[in-house]
Amino acid sequence: MTTSPTPVPSPPTPAHELPAPGPGWTPACVVFDCDGILMDTEANWAQVQRLVSESYGLEYTEALERRMMGWSAADVATAIAEAAQADRATVYADVLRTEEETLRGQIVPLPGALETVRAFAERLPVAVASNSTSTILGVKLEQAGFVPHLSTWVSSEDVPHGKPAPDIYAEAVRRLGFTPGQALAVEDSVVGATSAVAAGLVVVAVPSVPDGDPVPAHHRAAALTDPAFRELMTRWLG
Structure with a gap:
């Protein structure tokens, strides 16, 4: 075996350090990635x-x-x-x-994921935007216990183009009834964060590969349980 699949071309990745919104900015809705953010898949x-x-x-x-x-x-x-x-x-x-x-039998929420989604959902509409297919995404969210806390979820089959194109995040925000500038995205990968940035969302990066390529974001944290992320939640949710 000597041949590798040719990578699918993707849009240029923005500079990974993006200016954070002003101190008075708070999200009107939140859109989470799925794999690597909510569950260990x-x-x-x-x-x-x-x-x-x-x-x-x-x-x-x-x-x-x-x-x-x-x-x-x-x-x-x-x-x-x-x-x-x-x-x-x-x-x-x-x-x-x-x-x-x-x-099968491998869907496990990451530490702090259910608690984080539940905390946001008590105050704001919450969605999931994932490159998974519709059926697989539904299975993941149901088995991991996220469905009761979500207003909607968007798969790669629900839009013309998956991540890194902006379609998935744009559709999630549209379904929630807000504009991209009012929305927060929580992402772990370059592909996903590129999608959210291109759609116009404010992005928190929680990289699943700490030593991987820099993930473009306005804020960043090591994990959903990281004090840095909890500080942001306190600022936004009170």
């Missing part, structure tokens, strides 16, 4: 990419794993199909099947 998604890549005779390297973090199933399938000269629809079906199989 990034390892499962990497395993899906590895299994499908190798099933088509492709090499799956650590560098490629980092590059593909946050990609939608559609983009992963396209990259693998192009590299392996395989039928894209067949590869996509294999990605979805493998993802469903690897997720």
